[in-house]
Amino acid sequence: MELTKQWRDHFKQLRAFDEAISLLYWDMRTQMPEQSAPLRAETIGYLSTEAFKRQTSESFKALLAEMTETEDLTPIELRSVAVAKTQYERNAKIPSSEYQAYVTLVSEAETAWEKAKDQNDWHMFAPYLEKIIGFQRKFADYFGYESHPYDALLYDYEPGMTVDQLDELFRTLRDELVPLIRQLPEPVQGLDWSMDKAVQQRLCEDWMRVVDYDLTRGRLDATVHPFEITINRRDVRITTKYDETDFRNALFGTMHEAGHATYEQQIDSELDELGLGGGASMGIHESQSLFFENFVGRSEAFLKSVYPRLQSEHPQLQNIDFDTFYAGVNEAKPSLIRIEADELTYSLHIIIRYELEKQLIQGDLSVEDLPAAWNALYKEYLGVDVPSDAKGVLQDVHWAGGSFGYFPSYALGLIYAAQLTESLKNEHPDFESLVSTGTFGPIKQWLEDNVHRHGKALTPNELIKQVTGEDISVRPLIRYLTNKYKTN
Amino acid sequence: MELTKQWRDHFKQLRAFDEAISLLYWDMRTQMPEQSAPLRAETIGYLSTEAFKRQTSESFKALLAEMTETEDLTPIELRSVAVAKTQYERNAKIPSSEYQAYVTLVSEAETAWEKAKDQNDWHMFAPYLEKIIGFQRKFADYFGYESHPYDALLYDYEPGMTVDQLDELFRTLRDELVPLIRQLPEPVQGLDWSMDKAVQQRLCEDWMRVVDYDLTRGRLDATVHPFEITINRRDVRITTKYDETDFRNALFGTMHEAGHATYEQQIDSELDELGLGGGASMGIHESQSLFFENFVGRSEAFLKSVYPRLQSEHPQLQNIDFDTFYAGVNEAKPSLIRIEADELTYSLHIIIRYELEKQLIQGDLSVEDLPAAWNALYKEYLGVDVPSDAKGVLQDVHWAGGSFGYFPSYALGLIYAAQLTESLKNEHPDFESLVSTGTFGPIKQWLEDNVHRHGKALTPNELIKQVTGEDISVRPLIRYLTNKYKTN
Incomplete structure (x- = not known):
């Protein structure tokens, strides 16, 4: 698959996760019957973790590296790579065990x-x-x-x-x-x-x-x-x-x-x-x-x-x-x-x-x-x-x-x-x-x-x-x- | 991780996908603003494919094989394995190109x-x-x-x-x-x-x-x-x-x-x-x-x-x-x-x-x-x-x-x-x-x-x-x- 198509597909997939997670949240606040709460929290947690994994995976890291080295990107694609790179590097800098402990603490x-x-x-x-x-x-x-x-x-x-x-x-x-x-x-x-x-x-x-x-x-x-x-x-x-x-x-x-x-x-x-x-x-x-x-x-x-x-x-x-x-x-x-x-x-x-x-x-x-x-x-x-x-x-x-x-x-x-x-x-x-x-x-x-x-x-x-x-x-x-x- | 825990986790993950997909569908029929329809269809399609992939993946195949050979399962676990095995085998029998053509036809x-x-x-x-x-x-x-x-x-x-x-x-x-x-x-x-x-x-x-x-x-x-x-x-x-x-x-x-x-x-x-x-x-x-x-x-x-x-x-x-x-x-x-x-x-x-x-x-x-x-x-x-x-x-x-x-x-x-x-x-x-x-x-x-x-x-x-x-x-x-x- 063409590289920029792979790049766009990555974000299309994240968008789909975002839509699901946002709707699960909106529904929780506006429509959901009360007894649904514990399972709903579990579902939001699981899908959020899945989405985060996609942003920090080895395969995304490789894709990001390839995109960073590509020369014929459009200005908007360059911006996309720059923003994603900063975010990826920030995510990667926190040791995952520390992050886990922090999430629990919060x-x-x-x-x-x-x-x-x-x-x-x-x-x-x-x-x-x-x-x-x-x-x-x-x-x-x-x-x-x-x-x-x-x-x-x-x-x-x-x-x-x-x-x-x-x-x-x-x-x-x-x-x-x-x-x-x-x-x-x-x-x-x-x-x-x-x-x-x-x-x-x-x-x-x-x-x-x-x-x-x-x-x-x-x-x-x-x-x-x-x-x-x-x-x-x-x-x-x-x-x-x-x-x-x-x-x-x-x-x-x-x-x-x-x-x-x-x-x-x-x-x-x-x-x-x-x-x-x-x-x-x-x-x-x-x-x-x-x-x-x-x-x-x-x-x-x-x-x-x-x-x-x-x-x-x-x-x-x-x-x-x-x-x-x-x-x-x-x-x-x-x-x-x-x-x-x-x-x-x-x-x-x-x-x-x-x-x-x-x-x-x-x-x-x-x-x-x-x-x-x-x-x-x-x-x-x-x-x-x-x-x-x-x-x-x-x-x-x-x-x-x-x-x-x-x-x-x-x-x-x-x-x-x-x-x-x-x-x-x-x-x-x-x-x-x-x-x-x-x-x-x-x-x-x-x-x-x-x-x-x-x-x-x-x-x-x-x-x-x-x-x-x-x-x-x-x-x-x-x-x-x-x-x-x-x-x- | 213990095998039966892996087995249960597999279905817990599928349940989370099911919850998201069902809610996306329910919302589409009851609450969703009209212009949301094309993106919603894309989201449901993507998450359904993700869930299906989990049911037909090589790693699930391996897990299923291990579970089939495990001897100390409870009756309900045995039933779980039997149902999953039949479903997995049915899914696996249809060549995926044919299934794709069929989905489009339908x-x-x-x-x-x-x-x-x-x-x-x-x-x-x-x-x-x-x-x-x-x-x-x-x-x-x-x-x-x-x-x-x-x-x-x-x-x-x-x-x-x-x-x-x-x-x-x-x-x-x-x-x-x-x-x-x-x-x-x-x-x-x-x-x-x-x-x-x-x-x-x-x-x-x-x-x-x-x-x-x-x-x-x-x-x-x-x-x-x-x-x-x-x-x-x-x-x-x-x-x-x-x-x-x-x-x-x-x-x-x-x-x-x-x-x-x-x-x-x-x-x-x-x-x-x-x-x-x-x-x-x-x-x-x-x-x-x-x-x-x-x-x-x-x-x-x-x-x-x-x-x-x-x-x-x-x-x-x-x-x-x-x-x-x-x-x-x-x-x-x-x-x-x-x-x-x-x-x-x-x-x-x-x-x-x-x-x-x-x-x-x-x-x-x-x-x-x-x-x-x-x-x-x-x-x-x-x-x-x-x-x-x-x-x-x-x-x-x-x-x-x-x-x-x-x-x-x-x-x-x-x-x-x-x-x-x-x-x-x-x-x-x-x-x-x-x-x-x-x-x-x-x-x-x-x-x-x-x-x-x-x-x-x-x-x-x-x-x-x-x-x-x-x-x-x-x-x-x-x-x-x-x-x-x-x-x-």
Whole structure:
């Protein structure tokens, strides 16, 4: 068989495994009868192992070596080989016995974390975190790095990003955000955000139509934790959580997931055969969800256009004027919990985590001192007192899952989203009128051409540079937030 | 690794593939967005090929050889090896190039059949059938047989069954059924069976509760063609079709699929690790669906117990007395279409197909003469004139799909169901009161102990003999039908 055909077949096979595993997972969260759980876990575990074996097998190693030496590859094939080679080498650097021990540890750590959070008992979780950090530090050494071990971990989430860059970006952002937050007005009081689940569901479906999320290639279902999942390029599903006490969660959560899904739907399907079918990075992916959620969903243009329908579906809103509603939806205030934070204060939650995990990986901060360090930074940056570890250092699952280097993506998502939105608006100066008239075709087309279709064929840096003409910069985000939240 | 552990691992891996493939299929029929179809087909095809490779690989061949020579196997392990060996040898006997050509042919034949049926044009399909029969005759030779090539094909559906046995069973059954059908009264006229979909759905869910179908290990969804599918032993799903012009389809169809599902739910889960996890045969499986559909669902005891609720949900029934309703549900009359036939005339539809396909495989009937032979038998056995091939020889997909030897299972299902029901009633003389009070625990327990839990650990013959003390016999079915349908 021709070499490049073998290469493409390898990724077509992985795609088939991915489709099966993703569907097994989606079904588990949305449809599966409860007693199915143990066997389902076994099935997902087995197929994931099979897929991983294919990525690390001797025969793939040989194929990769042959491809690396082939001279007449197309640029996209070259990129495919480069990405696969880096991933293969990373996988190969971890001794499999160590990796096995690590996987077991993480699974135990997640259970321990759940209990520790539940019982607000840091010491139930600390020993696990200690060991996880030990592994992560060793992994960083195996992977190799130039100036900071944390750089080696960032690759899994944001290829090419470094501590030096992040330090610079986050310092600037923090210095601008802190004073902006200090001058916020008191939030609007006494608004009632409760709404029946059925009405929320209708409104979510309605908003999906407005933003032209393609339901012939997707679905919307309800789950406890909302997510987007790609079954295949033409089957990208999202879920949302209907909270009857506050409908903003479901509506803006759905917009968020629809942003992720639209990205996935618009990636050039040929890239699947080259292992380049996912998003460019976690940060770029997050930029697309945040674009839909914040830059469209929470914008005045969008909200004004959908408010009459919202009012007619939900009588409680009929006596609320639009400005009050808009202020309520865009309420910003320092808070304790990351996932409940608004777009203004959100980045500070991330910067705190970034600073802490960087020090943990470097060895500059011990697990023992972590809760105090956490609480000090929350006080310093957000001005809030952390009343308990459950609402502080124990709130996120990421560290229990070994995801060191993941958190920065969330803030990078906001930074990228602001940069991309400025470029989009430069090319479509009528952006707001497109949004307010529900004319999403040109917006989706711009995103497809400039961001989505490239998949992993461009690195995050290449993508941002190609679209905006500049490197990554916090200035557009600061302009956006200042413009929206500065009161005088 | 210990040999028997390797053996069990092989089947655990196959089970994982089965779960993935079944879920991909179920999702395709119930949830999948339309544009997903081509990639989904590719994924199912790829994973099915992977699973098949594992069953026919050199390493499995070696494992099988070792297991065959091992002396200290338990009885259930011995049975596992015997079943796997027969299946492996059957697979190995077909040259893979021929099998490949056959798979392609069948896929084209199904498309041709669909068009031919649609356009009532036998000649569009005949050349494909000609070729399929050619393959089937060759396959029978490869598999090997003692007295009749059709015996070799029956194995896939009813292991151990032979033409000699079937000839005897079906001749007796036909001779008893034909006069019974001749004396039927005129069907009740003018009953209106229409019902809203939502009401049908509520009633189906209600009936599932009455017969104690375990929804913590299953689901009920709507599809165009109803089916039961095992995702895993604790996740057995059924579907039904809500026909708003006739609610009997959904209600009794749901009972039918719930019968299949209850069987699957009650198979000893350890058998999955030994490749013995399916039903004993298609016929035994069908006996369980027909037990729920006919021997319970269409019984006076069951219908009387659910009729008040049916009437309260559906005002149209309020002026219909129970006897009229019961007669309407159990209406029997000769007809053209197998899948619409009642329990009395159904077997004759099957016997006609059996006689024809036996002759086709033997070479005693040509494809050219098939429609005329079909029409003659419908006239002879059922007294009906076939107005068109679309409503005659073209009505079923089975032959287009190459399923020669499948049809007899449907009639065997009725025969087995009647035998098993007699045994069940012997042990539970209060059967009717259990049914009428919705006390399904003892009935499900009896089925589990005597039929379900054994999976493929017993052959159909062994199972029937063990439960009833007799070989397969049509007498119980004839007693049941005579008792129910003889008018004087």
